[in-house]
Amino acid sequence: MALLEVKNLEVSYGVIKALKGISFEVNEGEIVTLIGANGAGKTTTMQSVIGLIPKNGGSVIYDGQDITKQPCHKIVHLGMSQVPEGRRVFQELTVYENLLMGAYSIKEKDTFKEDLEKVYKRFPRLAERSGQIAGTLSGGEQQMLAMGRALMSRPKLLMLDEPSMGLSPLLVDEVFDIIKDINKDGTTILLVEQNAGKSLAISDRAYVLETGSIVLSGTGAELAASEDVKKAYLGV
Amino acid sequence: MEFIETLINGLSIGSTYAMIALGYTMVYGIAKMLNFAHGDVIMVGGYMIYVGLTVSGNPIISFIAAVLSCIILGITIEKIAYRPLRGASPLAVLITAIGVSYLLQSSAQMIFGSAPKMVTVADLGSISFSGLTIPVYVLVTLICSVIIMVTLSLFVKYTRTGRAMIAVSEDKGAAQLMGINVNRIIMITFAIGSGLAAFAGLFMLMKSPSLSNTLGAMPGIKAFTSAVIGGVGSIPGAMLGGILMGVIEAFSLKIPAIAPYTDAIEFLILIIILLVKPTGILGKKRREKV
Numbered sequence: 001m002a003l004l005e006v007k008n009l010e011v012s013y014g015v016i017k018a019l020k021g022i023s024f025e026v027n028e029g030e031i032v033t034l035i036g037a038n039g040a041g042k043t044t045t046m047q048s049v050i051g052l053i054p055k056n057g058g059s060v061i062y063d064g065q066d067i068t069k070q071p072c073h074k075i076v077h078l079g080m081s082q083v084p085e086g087r088r089v090f091q092e093l094t095v096y097e098n099l100l101m102g103a104y105s106i107k108e109k110d111t112f113k114e115d116l117e118k119v120y121k122r123f124p125r126l127a128e129r130s131g132q133i134a135g136t137l138s139g140g141e142q143q144m145l146a147m148g149r150a151l152m153s154r155p156k157l158l159m160l161d162e163p164s165m166g167l168s169p170l171l172v173d174e175v176f177d178i179i180k181d182i183n184k185d186g187t188t189i190l191l192v193e194q195n196a197g198k199s200l201a202i203s204d205r206a207y208v209l210e211t212g213s214i215v216l217s218g219t220g221a222e223l224a225a226s227e228d229v230k231k232a233y234l235g236v
Numbered sequence: 237m238e239f240i241e242t243l244i245n246g247l248s249i250g251s252t253y254a255m256i257a258l259g260y261t262m263v264y265g266i267a268k269m270l271n272f273a274h275g276d277v278i279m280v281g282g283y284m285i286y287v288g289l290t291v292s293g294n295p296i297i298s299f300i301a302a303v304l305s306c307i308i309l310g311i312t313i314e315k316i317a318y319r320p321l322r323g324a325s326p327l328a329v330l331i332t333a334i335g336v337s338y339l340l341q342s343s344a345q346m347i348f349g350s351a352p353k354m355v356t357v358a359d360l361g362s363i364s365f366s367g368l369t370i371p372v373y374v375l376v377t378l379i380c381s382v383i384i385m386v387t388l389s390l391f392v393k394y395t396r397t398g399r400a401m402i403a404v405s406e407d408k409g410a411a412q413l414m415g416i417n418v419n420r421i422i423m424i425t426f427a428i429g430s431g432l433a434a435f436a437g438l439f440m441l442m443k444s445p446s447l448s449n450t451l452g453a454m455p456g457i458k459a460f461t462s463a464v465i466g467g468v469g470s471i472p473g474a475m476l477g478g479i480l481m482g483v484i485e486a487f488s489l490k491i492p493a494i495a496p497y498t499d500a501i502e503f504l505i506l507i508i509i510l511l512v513k514p515t516g517i518l519g520k521k522r523r524e525k526v
Binding site for chain 1: 399400402410413415416417418520
């Protein structure tokens, strides 16, 4: 069953059409990746689906509900969570306070401790640095914090926008392992990546986005084997 | 002895500035706009106290009515004048704020006339101890301000809404991704700022009973200056800036040679601080996100 169903989504910035009516779906339990070059519309897709930027056309159905017109904060309360491009952790708050913000949409207080422990278990570095101001963390640690923060809202669908950006190769591997782990524990994943090789390897399905349109789709393995994808995104 | 009296008086003037500066700085920090109508909310608070006293004769009821009206006014201004401009150029918002300021001043003039009203909130007298003579209103101002500042600091640091305010001030988009309703947080900020403006109005009327439609203009500008000196966007900065401004004012007024230039001295300090530390004393350098 499709957890997220995007139909003919259109987004414009002034006269420029960033998304020209794209359709895709994410089924429950899957890892789905959108790959594409800079400016293809990946981040626009992520931000418009979660309601951070307005849509000019099309519809978004999430968990059986039409959320096309819903504002971002309401969509988050429905169990959709996003690790934004560039991490955007709250620089002036501590690691702990950032995680607290992540749980903002959870009304019940008693689950917080449990969720916090889960996040600390998954990211031991965050536990060590819980009192540290987030702005002083390294890039990798900030990425961990952004992921931990997104998990604090107990998402059904976790969207990650370029989680490997700017990280060392070693950390990139770690991030992809963690994504696989999160998915194994029952969270559906929508991933946007420039690192096509690594992301296709962990994806059930993937879509290729080119200047605002989806040009190709298939299973992760199919796309990884496709000549077009190889040439354009895998550099072989 | 005179030194201590002047210092206490300065702290009291300063805490009035701090009350106003908090409104400027919180709105700036969270909505990223300069609400130049903020000073005029003080004036409206003053007139509400006047109306309340005329109708009920009870200073406490009048003051509560003034706080509530200012909160409602602040929320209304935000909703009608500023919210439709969210995302518009900062210049458009600034001009709108100036327009709201004139609207409030002119409305007050039309309703209450241009002659100043004499408003005696309550005659509290003064107390003397160990050689010091201090008017009671000065102490009331100081004590109320300290309580408000401590409460506000605790609120921002330890409540869910307070933390949401910090998150919104730092990154609106990321705050929305946490499930924070940014419009609601901005509304609460305006409500708090406007409520504090009513307190400032009360403090000012206790100090000098003359009430006109420009009551909030000069204190508004000085409080804004305080907010910038302290570091605009920073709550402790607004408190520090306000207190500093008040103490400087009190001492400057005590020295006959420089007393006439008190306002000039205060703005000169602003210029010096901006030259030495453009972000203000407690202001942080923030990377602008693209």
